[in-house]
Amino acid sequence: MKARLVLMGAIALAVGAAATSAYANKANDTLVYASDSEPENVSPYHNNLREGVIIARHVFDTLVYRNPDTGKYEPQLATKWTWVDPTTLDLTIRKGVVFHNGDPLTADDVVFTLNYVVSAEAKVVTKQNTDWIKSAEKTGEDQVRIHLVGPFPAAIEYLAGPVPIYPEKYFKSVGLTGFSKAPIGSGPYRVTKVDPGKGVNMEKNANYWKGSPQGQPSIGKLVFRVIPDAETRMAELMTGGVDWIWRVPQDQAVQLKTAPNISVLSAETMRVGFLQFDTLGRSEKSTPFKDQRVRQAIAYAIDRKAMLDNLVGGGARIMNSACFIDQFGCTDKDVPTYAYDPAKAKKLLAEAGYPNGFTTEIVAYREREYAEAVIGYLAAVGIKANLNYLKYAAMRTLIREGKAPIAFQTWGSFSVLDASAFTGVYFKGSADDMTGDKEVGAVLNDADTSVDVDKRLKLYQSALKTIAEKSYLFPLFSYPANYAYTSELSFTAQPDELPRFYAARWK
Amino acid sequence: MLHYTLQRLVVAISVAITVSIVAFFLLHLSGDIAISIAGPEATPAQVEAIRQQFGLDRPLVVQYLEWLWKAVRFDFGDSFYFRSSVVSLIASRIPVTLTLGAISLCLSLLIAVPLGVLAAVYNGTIIDRLALSFSVIGQAIPTFCLGLGLIILFSVTLRWLPVSGASTWKHYILPSLALGWYAVPAVMRLSRNGMLEVLSADYIRTARAKGLSPGVVIFKHALRNAIIPVVALAAVQFGFMLGGSIVIEAVFSMHGLGYLAWEAIARNDFPVVQAVVLILATIYVGLTFLADVLNAFLDPRIRLA
Numbered sequence: 001m002k003a004r005l006v007l008m009g010a011i012a013l014a015v016g017a018a019a020t021s022a023y024a025n026k027a028n029d030t031l032v033y034a035s036d037s038e039p040e041n042v043s044p045y046h047n048n049l050r051e052g053v054i055i056a057r058h059v060f061d062t063l064v065y066r067n068p069d070t071g072k073y074e075p076q077l078a079t080k081w082t083w084v085d086p087t088t089l090d091l092t093i094r095k096g097v098v099f100h101n102g103d104p105l106t107a108d109d110v111v112f113t114l115n116y117v118v119s120a121e122a123k124v125v126t127k128q129n130t131d132w133i134k135s136a137e138k139t140g141e142d143q144v145r146i147h148l149v150g151p152f153p154a155a156i157e158y159l160a161g162p163v164p165i166y167p168e169k170y171f172k173s174v175g176l177t178g179f180s181k182a183p184i185g186s187g188p189y190r191v192t193k194v195d196p197g198k199g200v201n202m203e204k205n206a207n208y209w210k211g212s213p214q215g216q217p218s219i220g221k222l223v224f225r226v227i228p229d230a231e232t233r234m235a236e237l238m239t240g241g242v243d244w245i246w247r248v249p250q251d252q253a254v255q256l257k258t259a260p261n262i263s264v265l266s267a268e269t270m271r272v273g274f275l276q277f278d279t280l281g282r283s284e285k286s287t288p289f290k291d292q293r294v295r296q297a298i299a300y301a302i303d304r305k306a307m308l309d310n311l312v313g314g315g316a317r318i319m320n321s322a323c324f325i326d327q328f329g330c331t332d333k334d335v336p337t338y339a340y341d342p343a344k345a346k347k348l349l350a351e352a353g354y355p356n357g358f359t360t361e362i363v364a365y366r367e368r369e370y371a372e373a374v375i376g377y378l379a380a381v382g383i384k385a386n387l388n389y390l391k392y393a394a395m396r397t398l399i400r401e402g403k404a405p406i407a408f409q410t411w412g413s414f415s416v417l418d419a420s421a422f423t424g425v426y427f428k429g430s431a432d433d434m435t436g437d438k439e440v441g442a443v444l445n446d447a448d449t450s451v452d453v454d455k456r457l458k459l460y461q462s463a464l465k466t467i468a469e470k471s472y473l474f475p476l477f478s479y480p481a482n483y484a485y486t487s488e489l490s491f492t493a494q495p496d497e498l499p500r501f502y503a504a505r506w507k
Numbered sequence: 508m509l510h511y512t513l514q515r516l517v518v519a520i521s522v523a524i525t526v527s528i529v530a531f532f533l534l535h536l537s538g539d540i541a542i543s544i545a546g547p548e549a550t551p552a553q554v555e556a557i558r559q560q561f562g563l564d565r566p567l568v569v570q571y572l573e574w575l576w577k578a579v580r581f582d583f584g585d586s587f588y589f590r591s592s593v594v595s596l597i598a599s600r601i602p603v604t605l606t607l608g609a610i611s612l613c614l615s616l617l618i619a620v621p622l623g624v625l626a627a628v629y630n631g632t633i634i635d636r637l638a639l640s641f642s643v644i645g646q647a648i649p650t651f652c653l654g655l656g657l658i659i660l661f662s663v664t665l666r667w668l669p670v671s672g673a674s675t676w677k678h679y680i681l682p683s684l685a686l687g688w689y690a691v692p693a694v695m696r697l698s699r700n701g702m703l704e705v706l707s708a709d710y711i712r713t714a715r716a717k718g719l720s721p722g723v724v725i726f727k728h729a730l731r732n733a734i735i736p737v738v739a740l741a742a743v744q745f746g747f748m749l750g751g752s753i754v755i756e757a758v759f760s761m762h763g764l765g766y767l768a769w770e771a772i773a774r775n776d777f778p779v780v781q782a783v784v785l786i787l788a789t790i791y792v793g794l795t796f797l798a799d800v801l802n803a804f805l806d807p808r809i810r811l812a
Contacts, residue, residue, distance in 0.1 A: 040588045177591070196589055196596070197770070198762045227671055227760040229651075235658050236670045 025243050026488045026506045029220035033244040033501070034233050038197050038226040041180045044164050045117050045124040050497060051224070053162070053415070055200055058222065058502055060164030060185035063091060063110065064156055065213040066417070068494045071326075073156055074213045077105065077165055077186075078144075086151035086451045087134075093142045097209045099167040100190040110144045111136045112168035122176075129162040129414065151449040153456065154418040157328070161415060188217040188502040200224045218505040237262065237484055244489065246499065248482040250313050256484045264484045266314030267493035270324045271412040271479040273370065276426070279435045279472055282402025288358055289405060295471035297348035298406075299338035301381040304476055306340075307373050315480035321464040322423060322473045326495065329419030329447065329460035335468045345381045357382025364388070364408035365395045370476075371408045400431040407434070410479065415496035419460050420448045426473060427463070435472040512800055519796040526788040527578070527781075531571050534777050574781070583782040588774050593782045596767065601786075603673050603763035607686065607755070608748040610679050614687035615694060616741060618642075622691070623698025624730060630703060642695045645688030650751060654685040654758040671760035682759040686751055690744040697740055701733030708732075735805050742798035746791040 025032060039052030044060060065076035078091040097105040114136035116122050124130065132152040139145045148155065170184050183191050186209070189202040202222040210216075225242060227233045234252055236242040238259060248256065248264070257264045275298065277289040288294040304318045320337045323330035349357060362385040364371035375385045385406065390398070398404045413421040425432055428441045440463050447459035467473055483493055491504045534540075541558040558564050562573070577584070583593035619642065626638040645653065661681060662670045672678050705711060706729055714728050715721075753765035764783060771779035 041590060046590075180590070196591065196599075197767070225672075225760075226762070228757045228766070229760065231655050232658065232671050232758055232760055235655075235663050239662055239666065239670055241670050241672075 025240070025486070029506075030223060031219045031221070031244065031489070031501060031504070032223040032225055032242045033499070034225045034227045034236060034242040035246065036226070036228050036230070036233070038199070041176075042183050042191070042194055042200060043176060043180050044162070045122065045126055045130070046176070046180070048125050051226075054499060054501075055191075055202075055224065056162075056164050057187070057498060057500070058189040058202060059183060059187045059191055060166075061097070061105075061187050061212070062160055062164055064160040066157070066160040067213065068496070068500075071417070073160060076160075076213060077110070078159075081156065081159075083451070084145075086153075086449075087148040089146040089148065089155060090139070091144045091146065093144060094209075095142060097186050098207060099170065099186050100184045100205060101167070101170055103167055103169055105165065105167070105186050107138050107140075107142050107144050109168045110165055111138050112171075113166045114144075114146060114163075116166070116171075117163075126162055129158060132158065151451055153451050153453075154328070154416070154420050154448070157416055157418045188212070188214055189222055197226065199226055214500075214502055217502040219501060222501055234484075237486075240486070244483070244485040244491070244499070244501075246481060246483045248484050250311075250482065253313075253482040253484065261487050262484055263487045263489070263491075264482060265491070265493055266480050266482050268315040268317060268495050269412065269479050269481045269497045270326070270415060270417075270495050271410050271497070272319050272324050272422070273366075273408070273410045273476040273479060274319075274322070275374070275474040275476070276399070276404075276407040276409050276434050277472065277474075278402070278405045279437075280402070282434075283361075283405045287405055288352065288354060288360070291352045292470050293348045293352040294354065295474070296338065297345040297352070297381065298378065298383070299471050299474045300341045300345035300348065301383070302374055302377045302474075302476070303340040307370065308477055311369060311373055312477060313480055314482075316477045318477050319475035320468065322426065322467045322475055323419045323460075323464065324413060324422060324478060324495075327413065327417050327419045327422065329456055330422070331457070331461050331464065333461065335461070335465050337468075338471075338474070342377075342381050349381060349383075354382070357384065359384040359386070360405045361386050361388055362406040362408060363390060363395050363398055363404045365390055365392045366408075366410055374408065374476075396432070399434065402434075404434075412497065415498060417496070419464075420444075423460070423463065423467075424448060427467065435467075437466070437470075437472065440466050440472075508803065511803055515796050515799045519792045523785075523789050523792045526792075527575065527785050528571065530781055530784040530788075531574065532567065534780060535567055535570075540775075540777055578782070578785060584778040586771075586776055586779050588771070588776045588779075593778050596779065597764065597782060597786065600762060600764045600767045603761050604749060604752050604756070604765055607673075607679060607682055607752055607761065607763060608745055610683040611687035611748050612690070612741060612745050614683050615690040615744070616737075618687070619691045619694035620698050620730075620734070620737065623695040624702055624725065626695070626699045627702030627706060627733075628725065635699075638695065638699075639692075642692040645690075646692045650685055650689060650754050651758050653688065654682065654755060657681045657685055658758075671758075673759075673761040673763070678759070678761070682755045682761060685758075686748055686755050689751060690748065693744065694737060694740060698733060698737050701736055702729055705729045705733045735802060738801050738805070739798040742794040745794055746787075749787055749790065 035051050037049055037051055039047035039049045041047050042052065042055055044052060044056035061077050063076060063078040065074045067074055077094050077097060079094050080092040082090045084090055093107045093110055099105055114133055117124050117130045118133050132149055132155060134147040134149045136144055136146050164185060167184050171179055181194055188205050188208045190205050191200060192203050193201040204217045204220050208216060227236060230249065233245045237245050253264050253266065256262050277295050278287050279289055281287045281290045308316055308318065319325060320332040321330055321335050325332065349355065360383065362371065362375065364387060368389055371387055375387060378385045399407050411422055411425065423444050427433055427435060427444055443459050443463040447456050447463065450456050450459065481493065481497060485491055488507050489504060490507050493499065541554050541563050562570065581594055585591060586593055586596055589596060622638045622642060626635045629635050658670055658681065661668045668680055669678050711724060711729055714724050752763060753769050756763045756766040757769065767779065768783040771783065
C-alpha cells in the first residue's frame with residue numbers, strides 16, 4: 001500500500017514534467033470513459049452493476065423521465081399516466097418514436113417488456129425493481145394498463161428509472177443471447193459493438209426523437225472501457241487514452257487537481273454511510289447494544305463534521321435520518337439529532353452500567369479509513385472496537401446470521417429517490433433488519449403502500465423519528481464521488497451516481 | 508528414445524487428470540454451486556430446483572465423470588456469469604495470454620542468456636556483479652509495482668508507449684517486460700553456472716589449445732552444453748508466466764485468460780474456473796513433457812539412464 005502511495009507521488013511529479021499532450025478524442029468526437037467492472041450482460045434487466053445502469057440510460061428510453069434538476073416527473077415514452085385505483089395505472093404511449101433498427105415503438109412493446117420482465121423465464125437479476133408489477137395489458141391503440149401486485153405509490157419513480165422498454169419484435173427474433181450481443185433500444189445512443197467483459201461502443205442516435213426531455217445528444221461516439229486498476233485508469237487519463245474516470249480516491253483526486261488539462265469534480269451521491277447495531281442481542285445475549293443509552297452514547301461520541309472536513313471531502317453532507325435526505329419521504333424535521341458531545345456519551349455509558357466502556361467488534365467493507373476514524377472516536381469514550389474488514393458479500397452474511405455487533409454499512413438506494421428504497425431494506429423485517437421493531441415496520445409498511453401523499457410523508461417522519469430516538473441506526477453522512485476528466489469536456493454530475501454523457505459536450 | 512517419450516507421455520496425462528480431479532472436488536467442496544447459480548435473492552425452493560436442473564444432487568463421482576466426458580470433447584458448459592459458452596469465452600481470451608507469455612519468455616531469454624554468458628566469462632569481476640544486480644531487480648520488485656513504474660516512465664513521462672489495453676503490438680511491450688524480467692535471474696544464474704562448469708571442462712581446454720577463437724569456443728562448444736538445463740527451466744518459467752499474467756493483465760487492463768480466471772474465482776463462476784484450471788494445467792504439463800523430451804534429445808545421458 002505504501003509502495004503504491006510512493007508510486008502515486010511519482011506519477012504526480014511525472015504529470016508536472018509531462019508536456020501537454022494532444023487529446024485526440026475531441027478531434028475524433030469520441031468520448032472514452034473507463035470504470036473498474038463490466039456488466040455480465042448489457043441487457044439492463046440482467047445485470048445489477050452501476051456500469052450497466054449507465055449503458056441502459058444511454059441506449060434505452062423509459063416511460064417516465066425524472067428531471068434531475070427539478071426532481072419533477074416529465075413525460076417520456078408515456079405522454080400521460082393516471083391512477084385508476086391504487087393498484088391500476090393507465091398510460092398513454094407516445095407515437096412516432098422508433099427503435100434503433102427503425103421499428104416503431106408501440107404499446108405492444110411496452111406491454112411485452114413489462115410482462116416479460118416479471119415472467120419466471122426472463123430470470124431477471126434486478127427483481128426488486130419490477131416485483132411490484134403484476135402484469136400489463138393493451139387497452140387501446142396507444143393505451144397500456146399496468147396491474148400492480150399491491151398499492152405502490154413509488155411506481156412512477158421506478159418507471160422513471162430501472163424499467164427501460166425493449167423492442168418486442170427484435171427481442172423475440174434474437175432472444176436474450178442475441179440481444180445481449182447487439183441490444184436495440186430507442187435512446188439517445190445506439191450500441192455498435194459489445195465486447196463481453198471488455199467494453200461497449202456506442203454511437204449517437206441521429207434519429208433520436210425530437211422533444212425528448214433528455215435533449216439531443218451532442219458527442220458523436222461513446223466508448224466504455226473496463227480498466228480494473230485504479231492507478232492504470234489514472235495514467236490513461238493523464239496520457240489522453242481515456243477522457244473520463246470516476247471513483248477516484250480522495251488522495252488521487254487531490255493530486256489530479258494539480259495536473260494540467262484535467263478537471264476534477266467532487267459531488268454528492270445518494271449513498272449514505274451509517275452504523276447498524278445488534279439491537280436484538282443475536283451476536284451475544286448480554287450485548288451492550290440492547291441498551292438504548294449505549295447506542296445513543298455512540299452517536300454522541302462520533303464527530304461527523306470533523307470526519308467530513310478532514311477525511312470524506314467535497315460534496316458530502318451530514319445525515320440525521322435513516323435515508324438520503326433528498327428522497328421522497330425522507331426528512332430530518334422533528335427528528336432528534338446527535339451533536340458531537342463525548343462528555344454526554346461517557347455519562348450515558350456510565351448510566352447504562354459501562355463506566356469503563358467495553359470491547360466489541362465492528363464489521364466494515366468500504367472505505368477502511370472511515371471505519372478507523374469511527375473506531376478512534378469510540379476509543380476516546382472507552383469503547384474498544386476491533387475492526388473486521390471484509391468483502392461485501394462476506395460482511396452481509398455475518399450480518400444476516402446475526403454475528404455482527406456493529407456494522408459500518410453504506411446504501412445507495414439503487415438511485416431510487418423514494419425513502420422506501422432505504423428504510424424498506426433495514427426496518428421491514430428482511431434478513432438485513434438488525435432491529436426487528438415490529439411497530440416501526442408496520443408504520444413503514446403503511447407509508448410504502450399509502451396513496452395519500454401527505455399521509456405517506458407523516459408516516460415516514462414518524463418512523464424516522466422513532467429510529468433516531470432509539471438510535472437503532474446511526475446515519476453518518478452522504479458519500480461524495482470524485483470524477484476526473486479532460487478539461488475539454490463539459491460535464492455535470494448528479495447525486496444518483498449516473499453520469500449523463502448524452503448531456504455532456506465538448507467545450 | 509520412443510520408449511522414453513511414451514513413458515513421459517503417460518506421466519503427463521496422469522498429472523493432467525489428477526489436476527482435473529483435485530480442481531473439481533476442491534471447487535465442489537468450497538461452496539454450494541446451486542446457491543451460486545441461483546444468486547443471493549433466490550428462495551430455498553428455487554435453489555432446490557436449480558440443484559435438480561443442473562444435476563447437482565447426484566454423487567460427485569458421477570458429476571465428475573460427466574464433466575470429464577464433456578471436457579475431452581471441449582464442452583465445458585456455460586458460464587454462470589456471462590451466460591455464454593465457456594469455450595467461446597476462453598477462445599476469445601487465450602490469444603492475449605499466450606502472446607504475452609511467449610513474448611515475455613523470449614524477452615527474458617534474450618536478456619538472461621547473454622547476461623549469464625557474460626557473467627561467466629567475466630566471472631568475479633564488476634561485470635559479473637552488475638549483471639547479477641540488474642537481473643535481481645526484476646525479481647525483487649513486485650510485478651504490479653514494476654508494471655506501474657514502467658507505465659510512469661514510458662507512458663506518462665516519455666509518452667512512447669500506450670498505458671493499457673492489448674490492441675496493438677506496442678501494448679505488449681511494457682507488460683512483457685514486467686513479466687519477463689521476473690524470470691531473468693533464474694535463467695541468468697543457471698546459464699552462468701552452466702557456463703562456469705563447462706568452461707572448466709577438459710574439452711574446452713582442448714578447443715582453446717587447438718587455437719579456436721574465443722567466440723567459437725564460447726558459443727559453439729560451451730554454450731550448447733550449458734544451455735541444456737535452461738531449456739527445461741524455460742518451460743517451467745512459461746508456466747509461471749501464465750500464472751503471473753493474472754496480476755499483469757489486471758494492471759495493464761489486458762483481458763486475457765489470467766484476468767478471466769481471477770474474475771471467475773471472485774464470482775464463483777465454477778465452469779470457467781474448472782476449464783481454465785484444466786487448460787492451464789494441460790499447457791503446463793505439455794510444456795514440461797516437451798522439455799523432458801527435448802532434454803533427452805539434446806543429452807543422450809538422460810534417455811539412456
